[in-house]
Amino acid sequence: xxxxxxxxxxxxxxxxxxxxxxxxxxxxxxxxxxxxxxxxxxxxxxxxxxxxxxxxxxxxxxxxxxxxxxxxxxxxxxxxxxxxxxxxxxxxxxxxxxxxxxxxxxxxxxxxxxxxxxxxxxxxxxxxxxxxxxxxxxxxxxxxxxxxxxxxxxxxxxxxxxxxxxxxx
Numbered sequence: 490x491x492x493x494x495x496x497x498x499x500x501x502x503x504x505x506x507x508x509x510x511x512x513x514x515x516x517x518x519x520x521x522x523x524x525x526x527x528x529x530x531x532x533x534x535x536x537x538x539x540x541x542x543x544x545x546x547x548x549x550x551x552x553x554x555x556x557x558x559x560x561x562x563x564x565x566x567x568x569x570x571x572x573x574x575x576x577x578x579x580x581x582x583x584x585x586x587x588x589x590x591x592x593x594x595x596x597x598x599x600x601x602x603x604x605x606x607x608x609x610x611x612x613x614x615x616x617x618x619x620x621x622x623x624x625x626x627x628x629x630x631x632x633x634x635x636x637x638x639x640x641x642x643x644x645x646x647x648x649x650x651x652x653x654x655x656x657x658x
Contacts, residue, residue, distance in 0.1 A: 493519055494527060498534045509535055513546050522553040550605075558593045558600035560638045562586075563617040567606035574627070575614035579603055581631040582616075598642055599635075621658065634658060 497515045501508040516527050523546055532539040546552040564579045583589060586599050593600040609615040612624035616634070623634055637658035
């Protein structure tokens with residue numbers, strides 16, 4: 490029986506190495522990141538050493554090597570956001586979450602990513618959490634934003650109310 494990953498890789502010719510990056514994208518879409526075992530299997534499919542595939546993936550920003558958290562926090566570092574202080578917002582998120590960009594908190598709740606642009610220049614500095622935009626974010630607002638998502642995670646725990654109005658961050 491073919492696994493979903495095997496079916497995905499079967500779509501990419503093993504002899505056409507130009508398809509390596511699209512194959513990596515497809516497998517990351519399946520898992521949300523590139524697990525070490527998947528990199529080995531992709532390398533085997535294309536007849537390449539796993540280290541070569543990993544190094545190629547490492548050079549491409551969209552690839553992740555850890556699962557994203559329940560709340561995937563993206564901080565825009567585009568020009569408009571940078572000029573309006575997104576660097577300080579990112580630093581404050583790192584401090585509150587205890588992680589660096591590209592990492593996920595130990596509890597799996599938050600992952601942090603610095604992105605080149607999220608296309609919300611008029612909202613700068615902007616932060617996006619699971620597709621929800623936070624506009625004109627100041628370093629002082631970070632604590633409140635993080636606390637709101639923590640409350641939301643608590644409200645989704647068994648036995649908690651799901652209709653809590655305070656969980657819309």
